[in-house]
Amino acid sequence: MPAILVTGASRGLGLEFARQYAAAGWRVWACSRAEAPDLDALAAAWPAVTLARLDVTRHGMIDQLAAALDGEAIDVLLNNAGVMGGSDFDAGGAAEQAFGHSDFAAWERAWRTNVVGPMKMAEAFVEHVARSGQRRIITLSSMVGSNTLNTTGGLYGYRSSKAAVTAVMKSMAIDLLPRGILAAAVHPGWVRTSMGGGKAPLDVAEAVAAVRRVIAGLTAQQAGQLLAWDGTILPY
Numbered sequence: 001m002p003a004i005l006v007t008g009a010s011r012g013l014g015l016e017f018a019r020q021y022a023a024a025g026w027r028v029w030a031c032s033r034a035e036a037p038d039l040d041a042l043a044a045a046w047p048a049v050t051l052a053r054l055d056v057t058r059h060g061m062i063d064q065l066a067a068a069l070d071g072e073a074i075d076v077l078l079n080n081a082g083v084m085g086g087s088d089f090d091a092g093g094a095a096e097q098a099f100g101h102s103d104f105a106a107w108e109r110a111w112r113t114n115v116v117g118p119m120k121m122a123e124a125f126v127e128h129v130a131r132s133g134q135r136r137i138i139t140l141s142s143m144v145g146s147n148t149l150n151t152t153g154g155l156y157g158y159r160s161s162k163a164a165v166t167a168v169m170k171s172m173a174i175d176l177l178p179r180g181i182l183a184a185a186v187h188p189g190w191v192r193t194s195m196g197g198g199k200a201p202l203d204v205a206e207a208v209a210a211v212r213r214v215i216a217g218l219t220a221q222q223a224g225q226l227l228a229w230d231g232t233i234l235p236y
């Protein structure tokens with residue numbers, strides 16, 4: 001039975017990843033930083049789902065979980081947890097991050113969550129991944145982190161954090177390929193979650209099914225790339 005560890009599984013894309021991988025017969029380590037009724041219900045319905053408390057900005061918690069899972073094989077480490085760095089999209093998050101309005105405390109939270117969190121997770125869980133059959137480390141980044149695709153400006157905190165984590169995943173892919181580990185950044189599409197808002201074109205189930213296909217089909221040539229939910233390689 002393959003295994004996945006997913007961060008930020010309380011809601012949105014992370015909860016749906018946990019649901020779909022469990023339904024596909026995977027063992028799921030579903031991490032949330034707080035009590036999450038929907039996740040509790042999922043774990044009650046699927047015995048292969050194990051819940052873990054994890055805030056990805058708290059490195060001691062990450063080390064403790066890695067130690068608790070010592071000896072386990074994790075086929076896919078999925079860094080899903082992320083924040084906009086301020087309000088979500090429909091609550092005016094983009095306007096809040098316009099030039100002249102920077103909330104630098106929120107920037108720092110976004111960087112600790114979106115950039116440092118995935119790196120710390122990878123360092124803590126690399127041996128669990130190396131022990132597995134599939135050996136993948138995936139971080140949900142975003143096309144808004146692509147300089148080439150940036151035609152609208154703004155969104156400084158979130159955009160820079162996603163650009164940075166895409167760069168982190170590129171270095172990680174180079175460093176870990178000799179161990180047979182494939183690392184990549186994936187843009188899940190613009191998805192109707194609290195972060196993505198109601199106008200997003202993709203629903204959560206559709207986006208997660210598509211990203212699962214990308215993860216399953218990941219090749220050594222794609223490692224280190226920013227891959228979209230439909231499998232296309234996005235420019236950085």
Ligand SMILES: NC(=O)c1ccc[n+]([C@@H]2O[C@H](COP(=O)([O-])OP(=O)(O)OC[C@H]3O[C@@H](n4cnc5c(N)ncnc54)[C@H](OP(=O)(O)O)[C@@H]3O)[C@@H](O)[C@H]2O)c1
Binds near residue numbers: 014193
């Ligand atoms: N939705 C989109 O259109 C879109 C597009 C591109 C990329 N993404 C990326 O996809 C990922 C998931 O996004 P989403 O749309 O599902 O967002 P969401 O609905 O806002 O969910 C975010 C998840 O991250 C968790 N989280 C936040 N900070 C955390 C921390 N410090 N430690 C652990 N968990 C934490 C949240 O937990 P709580 O419930 O405790 O807050 C929640 O489970 C993010 O990395 C996001 O940047 C989303």
